[in-house]
Amino acid sequence: MNTSDRAAARQLLDFYAAAGVDAALDEVALDRLAPVQAPVTEPAPPRPPSAPLRREPAPQRPLVFAQGPTPASPDIAVMAARETARSAASLEELRDLLTRFEGCALRTTAKQLVFADGNPQARVMFVGEAPGRDEDIAGLPFVGRSGKLLDLMIAAIGLDRASAYIANVIPWRPPGNRTPTPQETQICLPFTLRQIELANPDILVCLGGPSSQTLLGVKEGIKRTRGRWFTFHTGTRDIRAIATFHPAYLLRSPLEKRFAWRDLLAIRKALDAG
Helix, strand or coil, rough: CHHHHHHHHHHHHHHHCCCCCCCCCCCCCCCCCCCCCCCCCCCCCCCCCCCCCCCCCCCCCCCCCCCCCCCCCCHHHHHHHHHHHHHCCCCHHHHHHHHHCCCCCCHHHHCCCCEEEEECCCCCEEEECCCHHHHHHHHHEEEEEEEHHHHHHCCCCCCCCEEEEEEECCCCHHHCCCCHHHHHHHHHHHHHHHHHHHCCCCEEEEECCHHEEEHHHHCCCCHHCCCCCCEECCCCCCCEEEEEHHHHHHCCCCCHHHHHHHHHHHHHHHHCCC
16 A cells, blocks of 8 residues: 555545544445345244134124213204294293203303393393303392492482393303303393393393394494494384493493493483383
8 A cells, every 4th residue: 555545545534533433343344235135044844733713703882872962053052942932921931941941051051040130020121141150159140249330320320120120141151251152142042032022121221242232233342332222123012222331341440430321321311201
């Protein structure tokens, strides 16, 4: 090996060292391009004949049927709610039908039905969105902090629970006080409409945005809807309807009470003129 070959070999070794090669696996170079010969193996000895396998019949599995009624689709539940609500001839019968109605899943998570409170023969009816924890326990709408504020609000215009009728669009408390889903609202709506028709008030007051959007069909928020008069068809006649802030919202935003007071004065004026 001459000097140039040694220099080339040294450079090659330095390259391998820089690349991380620090050991040789074989002393003889391996020709990886040579054809691979399959190893010669001795044939395996013949297996002695075995007895034929017996196939055991597969065990029969017992049939399992679903327990309890299968929940209906929202469309079917809405149709059932319409037929059921239409069949009620009185508020007492409507309440009894709601107690036994199984088309809304909220009844399985709530403690009890929250139907209404106050005087069914009153000239004014207040409708909120859904009951909360206190209402779920008491079985009456608006009995918590928002209910106490509502009592003060209507007392300011000379009303109380003996001269007003109070209900909600949703008669069962949603779990954790969550917002009712559109499907739950549509299922409960026929009962609320029938409740308004049977109560037959002169004035309908929607408390909060969800109630006004559901009953009055408006798309605007409560700040743009409140204080405006609407015509509401009960099913037998047209009555006046107005939207105002929900008492729970007023507890969080007390500065809005001045606008709610204007709405209450408008309600009082309409009652006096009626």
